[in-house]
Amino acid sequence: MKLNELADNPGARKARTRVGRGIGSGKGKTSGAGQKGQKSRSGVAIYGFEGGQMPIYRRLPKRGFKNPFRKEYGVVNLGTLQTAVDNGVLEEGANVTIAVLVEKGLARPQKDGLRLLGKGELKAKLAIEITGASKSAIEAVEKAGGSVTVLAPAAAEAETAE
Secondary structure (H helix, E strand, C coil): CCHHHCCCCCCCCCCCCCCCCCHHHCCCCCCCCCCCCHHHCCCCCCCCCCCCCCCHHHHCCCCCCCCCCCCCCEEEEHHHHHHHHHCCCCCCCCEECHHHHHHCCCCCCCCCCEEEECCCCCCCCCEEEECEECHHHHHHHHHCCCEEEECCCHHHHHHHHC
């Protein structure tokens, strides 16, 4: 096979419809937009408009509460850390910080920090610095001979710095 013989399978690429090119094209004159009216004009976006009737999103009752000060933490489980130690991603006895976890791909960067949870089993001795941790996670890490340092949340650090 040569480079000049490379080609897509038949039907793999469909040509775009060129509208407004005569009635013989099937999409001529009004270009598929119908006759007159608001929707035949350009720049129309009437999502949720119900012709002047009170829209459904205003007719239905609103419930619940959205806390604007809610903290969103990423999660790291003990089992994930043990797997990382077993696979050689982390060394036993290492100092594990949020930056290390993100760099090694064990957690995603989060706005309010990371929280250590007690799912799984940890046998390796690790010194962990993290935004938050559950009681069971702290107990498991200390049982394995490690330590957990709980840091202040990132948002709180920013406020105290001002």
